[in-house]
Structure formats: structure tokens, C-alpha cells
Amino acid sequence: MNTTELDKYFNPEEAEKKWYQIWNDGGYFTPHVNTGKDPYTIMIPPPNITGKLHLGHALVNTLQDVVIRMKRMQGYETLWLPGTDHASIATEAKVVDMIKKEGLSKDILGREGFLKRAWEWKEEYGGTIIRQLKKLGCSCDWTRERFTLDEGLSKVVQKVFIDLYNEGLIYKGERLVNWCPFCHSTLSDIEVEYEEEPSSLWYIRYWAPDKSFYLDVATTRPETMLGDTGVAVNPSDERFAKYIGKKVVVPIVNREIEVIADPFVETEFGTGCVKITPAHDFNDFNAGKKHGLEILKVIDEDGLMTDLVEKYKGMDILTARKLIVDELQELGVLVKIEPYTHNVGKCYRCHHTVEPMVSKQWFVKMEPLAKPAIEAVKNKDITLYPERYEKTYFHWMENIQDWCISRQLWWGHRIPAYYCEKCGKIEVAAEKPTHACSCGCTNWIQDEDTLDTWFSSALWPFSTLGWPEETEDYKFFYPTSTLITGNDILFFWVARMIFSALHQTGKIPFSKVVLHGLIRDAQGRKMSKSLNNGIDPLDVIRDYGADALRFSLVQGLSLETDIRYSMERLDIAKAFINKLWNSAKFVLNGIEGIDRSAYNKANLQPEDKWLLTKLNQTIKDVTAELETFEFGDALQKLYDFFWNDYCSWYIEMVKPRLYDENCKTRAEAAYVLHYGLSVILKLMHPFLPFVTEELYERLEPNSKPLIVAEWPKAEYLDYKADYENIELMQYFITSIRNVRANMNIQPSRKTNLIFVTKDKGEFLKAAEPIFMKLGFAKSVEVRDSKAGIPLNAINIENMDAAVYIPFEDLVDIKAEIERLSAEKEKYEGLIARTKAQLANEQFVAKAPADKVAEVKEKQKSYETMLTSINERLNALRGSAAA
């Protein structure tokens, strides 16, 4: 027995430092390929190297740690593989900022010089978030840590690109893409976020060359008119049918363009005529392609006007817009301006307005890849939690567009494509071609672009395990078990991992996907820098400890909704951890010196059996909830059991045995206290790893650390009768406390308890010490009939037994009459209800027979109670009158 006294309060800082080191040094985080055991694998959603731990990270990593710790304790060979993402846009922006301060730029440094600086930046700051994950207690296998740009992963990226190209699933094409002028790169469709912005709708008049007619068009982007190469109307629109095929003139540039018919035009919107700028609008691009219209670029890669019209060259869009509108006004072709709100695409990284731009880019052909990915979810090879995300997933996958994967950035995986300097022929290969091009030229120049960051993240579940080699790790740990991540990257990442894995490995990447919501502030607002409503998890760890942070994130968590987080949660967490600490301190103290090996199952007392039954149920519940990722419910059940059943009831019930050195069942009490706490610590460990480990060390000084303790299993127990007896006792104790509280009876005033019961006598008498401890009793007497019970007594009863508490000088008859009258009213109300129900012929005729019987049964017991209350009342009234 460890006799070291526990400190008064838990010291999180000390425990965190101590235990994290013991776990890590002890190799408990590192699994081994072991065919004798089942693997359980989780791949971390790799945080960006630019990242700093925020509450979202804290949540997603706590959840993963909860699952992985449970699985480890359940005996799985558990791998939680950590790592970071190179985050091309975000990191490149940071490095550009950094060198800017030194008066440098990408152009000055050149590609190589810039990348050198980027790697230096990564070495210095890229590990921040990893250190922070360790503070949170994450039990990742740091020996397998990966980085999306490290050598192995880069090779995989290259291989996959080349393979997809050779299969015709990657192609280069001229298309309209989303261009962020600020990041100076293309973006994929999902990297564009739309925001409503107040703007105007400008109506512009396009005259026929001979002024015989005109068409008015409405636009939100008047500046793009310089690049108009057509005007479209709906083919079924009678108003304009006669103009189809005729020409009109674009003002300012005086270009003659044709009026075309296309069904995409809404007759109701604006004037029913649309100007077509194929270079800068997705609909216009498609229409232009269909009708063979010329593509004229109005805006360049910097978001400035091109030299299409000399005087506007180099202007930013808003300035140009103003001047062009002025000019249209002067020309007398500006018909009107209406206020209008429309959606503007914004870059999800920098929030600058995105420009649709014609450009030659690399794409992944999605349709062939999407099909099996849809199938895998449909046939439940992959399950999403919550299930409703499957609908969203299907909808997106079924309508998916080709994925633009080239980025005009340097920080990332460079596209393994080479162009013949002379004829431009493309060769896709891992190394620069050494052979001559068919044109005879031997100069090959590599594509300048890099790949979308998500292209490499999509390969994460298998690239991290050494694929395409059939490594031991890959064979053993792949496919992975569960992916836990935020619902915001279902498309960005989850979907792409699914189709990538299926195509590359022929296997699903994971069988379960758990998606959690966003963390919001107490008012339900997003946490953001501008609102300054963010809570820094590192501050929380410093002030409350990692366990409290974890508890506060999981408590009340539901995957169905966003999470409202406030500091209040930490008070609850703190109180809970304190309660755990103190109860353990008490138990350790209380059982010290008691020989638990003298424990004999045959000597278990009813309260022991009751606790063991409850414990059993808690093991089942918590395990089941965690298996279905109901984290909040699992913790709640554990919380309730621990606080109410274990602390408030069980500890209190066994105190008399503990304090009585001659008690014959002291060993059993100590055993159950110890065992119960041990199970609680085990079940609690995934949520609160540090405090539980600290306590477990005192509770089981000679065993392995809790992190590798065996997860509790529910056993078959047949303690029904004792269980019910304890419940009966609890009913009486609660009722006695209740009555006494209402009558303001001092706790120091102990009473006799006289029970009248047919078959619970033995138990109730045996429970005398508990009634004395918890029910303010000085003695317990048991009788088998009411005869001779003193009249001046409080009476509480249920169907199994009745208790009489003689007033002595505690209560007066009036108070008891009042109390019983209220009881009487309550039962009369209940009876009225059941009577009405049974009087309803429809109910009796149509409700299931057992329901009707149930109501009848209820009414009968209510009536019995009422009769008893009435008898008592009459007797008391008679006595009061006398």
C-alpha cells in the first residue's frame, strides 16, 4: 500500500509533465506490427505548419485521443499517426511576408532561394503545433511523424500524379478557373467562398451598327464589357427572336458582336439580354465555347486591367469600373443603375475577391474517380457519423466538377511535367527527360507550378505508411480504422481521401468517419480575431490544466450541432476533477490498512452488490457510447455514475463499515471501493489522462501505467434482489430527508424508524447503520403489522414497506396533517387521471392490452396509497381533535 498522502489539490502542471514523459519514454504511444493483435489506426488531420493550437484543434485531437486511448486499453495495437501539412498558400504567404521585411521578394530570391527560406521557416516554426498537441496529452506515435512535403510523401505525390496522367485522369486544359490576385494563384472550386455584397446592376445599351435597333443588357460588372464578344438571349424569348444572328456594337471599344441564343439566359432577369464576356464569367465561358466566341482578357493576373483599352490599362478593377461607367454615361448608353446585392467569390485563405480567369491549368478528371467513392459510402464500407452527412456527400460527389490542381506557388510539390523548349511538347515523368523531343530539341523545362495542398493530403492515409511499397506498416495498419475531423473539410479532404485511396490502393482509406461541428462562443458566434472572442487553449491548459480543457470540450458534446463554448465549462471541469481527486484521496485513506485480500465474494453486502451492478451497467454504457462516438453521452454517464452512485451513495453507505474496525465485511467494503475507483479511473482515463494516471499510480502502485491498463469489461451479475433492496432503502432515505427538510428538523435530532413490511424486514434491519448515517436514525425497528404503531408519527410508504417516524417533540400533528393532505391531493390527482383514461372507451378498446392493464395496475396502487393516507389522516385528525 502506498502510504504517500495525496496533496490537497491536484497539480495539473506537474502531472502533465511527469506523465507525458513517462508515456512517451516508455514507448506506450508506439505500436508494433503484431499479427497476434488487431490494429486500430487513426491518421491525424495534419494541422498546417503555420498553425497555432486553437480550440478546434484541441477538440478534434481530444476526440482522437479519447478513441485511441480506449482502443489501446482494449488491447488493440493502436497507431495514431501524427504529422503536419505544408499548407502551400498559407506558408508561402508567411514566408513572403517575412522576406518582405528584409526588403526581399520572391523575384529577387528566385525559386531556389525562396524555397531555402521557406524550409528554414518550417524548421523554426513548423513544430509549434506539434509541441502544443503534446501539451494536450495526445498519445500519438511521434516516431512515425510525417510531413506532407517530406521525401517519402513527395515521391508518392509524384507517382500518383504520373500514374493518373498516364491513365488519362489528369490533363492540362485551358479553362476558366478561379484566380486569387492576392495569392497569385488558382483556387479549386471549393476554395472559393461566396459572400453577399451590396452592389449595383448597370443597364447598358448596345446599338445595332446602323442604329436600327438596340438591346439593353444588365450587368454587375460593367468593366468586363471591354471583353464582350457576344450578347445572349433566351431562344424562346419572342421579344428578341428577330435579333438573333444580328450584330450589335460594344460601346467604348466599338466592336461588332453577334446576338446569340442560349437557354441559360433567364428571360425574367434584368432585360432578358446578357452580355457575354467569355474570359471572366463561368456561364459566359461555356456559352462562348458553345458558340465559338472570341475570348478577350480584360483583367490580368494581378487583378488589373489589361491593355485591351489603352487608357484603362493597369487600373484596378474598381477604379476602372467607375471610369467606364462615367464614359458610358457620356456616350448616352447607360440606361439606368439599380441597387443590387450579389454573391462575390472570395479566396478562402486571404478573403480577397476571386476573379474567374481563363488559364491553362492541370485538372483531375473527377467522374471516373467519384463513382467508386460514392459506392463505398452507399454500401456502407465507409460509415459517416452523423449519418446525415452522407446525403451531403452524395450530392457533392454526384455533381462534382473536375478538380483544378495546379497552383502558381513555389512552396509545394512541383508538378512533374516537362515541356520541350522548342515545340512545347509535354512529358510527364519523375525526372527531367534525357532523351530528345520528337522535334529534335533536348531542352526540357519543368512546369513552374506546384500542386494543390489537398492533392497530397488526399493521399495521407496511405502515403504515411510507405505505400506504394508493401511495407510492414502498410500491410498491418492499412486501411485505417477511423477518421475524426471537422465537418468543414468533408469535401476538401475526406471525399478526396476516399476516391484517392480507392483508386490508388484499391481499398477504402478508413471505415468510419466522425465529423464534429464548429466551436462557437457563448453567443453562438464564430470565434475570430476580429471579434476577439477566441479562447486560447494554451491559456486554458496553463490556468486549468489539460484534463480540464479536455473535459470542457467533451462535456455535453454532440456531433449533431456546433459547440457553444464558454469559460463556465471550465468551472464544471475543475469541480469534477477536484471531486475525483478528493474521492480518491478519501478512498485511499479509508482502505489503508485493510487487508483486501481477505475479500470473500460470499460476504458482499447488498450495497456492494448494488454498486457492482451499477458499475457493470456504466461499463456497458460508456463503452457502447464511445464505440458510436457519442462522446458527450459517454462522459455524462460516467459523470453521473461517479458523482451520484459512487460518491454520494456508495461511499456514504460503506462509511460505517469502514470506520468500524470490528466489522466483518470491512475487507469487502474496501475491495469494492478500490475496485470501483479503479474501474472509474480506467473509464475516465481517455477523457482525463493525467489526473487518472496520477491517481491510478496510488491506487495500483505495482501495476503498469493506466494508459495500458485493461479496459473494463462488464460481467454477468445476478444481484437483482439486493439491488432492489438498496433502491428501496434509497427511496426511504430520500423521503426522510425530504420530509425533515420541509419540516425544518435539525439534523442533530435523531429519530427512531419503525418499518412495517411483509418481506423486507431482514434487509431493513440489517441496513440500520446506513439509516443511522444517512437517514438521521437512532434506531431501526421492524414490524410486520401496523397494529400498535404510535399515532403521532410521520408516515412514509410505498408498495413494499412503510416507515413511521415517531414525532416525539420534533413535529406537531398539524404539520403532519398538512403534509399528508398534500400527499392525498397528489394521489387524488393521479387517480382522477387514470380514471378518466379508463373511462375512455376508445382507449380501452384500441390501446394494447398491456397498456390498459398497466394503467389499471397503477390506479390500484394509487388507491392503496390513498386509502392508507386517508386512514392515517383520519386517525391524526381524531387525535388532534382529542
Add this chain to the structure above:
RNA sequence: GGGUGUAUAGCUCAGUUGGUUAGAGCGCUGCGUUCACAUCGCAGAGGUCACAAGUUCAAGUCUUGUUACACCCACCA
């Protein structure tokens, strides 16, 4: 425009296949304890279960519609 989700006590949320005075934790108020506990026990206030209609013997629970909020997709220039 299409879709998904949420709406239950001051706050955070439970409420199983519809079954009968709607629950927990926290907070608040009051009383009492201080014998492991920055405690604990008991009680109280506080709910037209968003609204409306319907199905049913019976609706917080099912159906339809409405409203509010959140999110996703689409992009009518």
C-alpha cells in the same frame, strides 16, 4: 433557387420504436450541514416542448405547412 440541421427551464443539453403531472448538469433563491470535497444534502422558482393544422384512444416524439437561426451546394449576368 436547391439541400441539411437546429428550435425543450436563465445557460448547456437529454428525452429510446408515440403511452399519460416533461428530465439532468450548471446557474439562481431559501433552509440545513461542515464528519474526503474551492463541498455536500434538501427544497423552491423557472417550460403554452418555436408556431399552425393534421394523423391517433394517446403527440415533445409521426405528417404537412409556417417562422427564426445556422450551415452546405448552385450562381440569374
